[in-house]
Amino acid sequence: MSRLPARKETRVLIIDDHTLFAESLELALSVEGYDAHRAEERASGTSAAAVLAAAVRMHPRIVLLDLDLGPSGDGARMISPLLAAGAQVVVVTACVDRARWGGCLRHGARQVVSKSRPLNEILSVVRRVSQGLPVIDHAERDRLIRLWFEQRRELEVLAERLRSLTNREREVLDHLMQGHTVREIAVTSVVSEATVRTQVKSILAKLEVSSQLAAVGMAHALQWRPPSSHAVAV
Template structure:
């Protein structure tokens, strides 16, 4: 409990899992924090709208989930919130350490798994409210290194994808949708041999040995196939 007259920093929770958000809210309120919750919209909104909703609460500490339903990736709002002076703590179900490193790069003070005991999350909030560090140098540098390595891989994969011709991109897009060579040939009114030649060229340019690997590389790079109108 807080001493009489003392006020702990305002903490804002941005979390679309109602039960988890409620647990955080109750625990921090019992410790004397001024807790506010920002509702995650059920329809898509812009990052600037989410940032405005959070900053309107004038938080000192923000507990942020990464996967926010219709809004999508919560990491998009870390940097503007951190630049506004709030301490962002990411609490996520994601176990992707490179993704955690990206959050640190964007300005998060700490990234934690939702599987950690609630008292560990509260301990981080407590240290931040006291102006104390919550991440040592080794942990920080390790996460940033993983993120940087992933970013290099992604950039390299995108460079390979840029080598594809418009037709090869169309074929790769069809493979990503689960279509087989014979289906692609039929839809394009060309022979299967022609499509197999195009697939072979795709594998060579992407430096992979199978269609599955080509699709995986494209998805890992966040590559979007051309739209039907672009391909026509």
């Protein structure tokens, strides 16, 4: 039977752009006897690739990963590469979107813990992971992953509606997302306001929403961006 690494042999890496929280975790884990480290300061605030490369070089056994890493983007994208590098990932996040939690579990995270939970609870998860013990109930894991799949299906339906827009309608939606009024869009496009109103009406119908605000909200929710070049025909 293989021997489990002692705590002093268990390197735990914390990837979190909230310095105070990361320092608190590092201190608490060090007191517990783990070889705890925060991600390199010079890597924080840079690209996700730089943060990931620095993390992999440290050969951690366990990674405590935040999801919202500021300029470094979505931490969830690091889960698979970290697993491939031999680390076990525990997501520690302020995010309350349970479907997003399910996505992390679907991609291999061992557990997702809210930052609002007591520090001892996070330490308990690290202990269990280091001991090779389960850290989440199967039913809860399945429920969260199911939420993620359901959200993905809903977002795909919305994305399909956005794909149904013509080039001109996408251009108008882009203007609306920038806060431009119908009058401003008409002036910029050198068309009448009536023409723009007709285009906006068509956008709302295709997206199945009742207001410009709802259309803009949908586009933002899907992180939609217009094509790099627009057709100028109206």
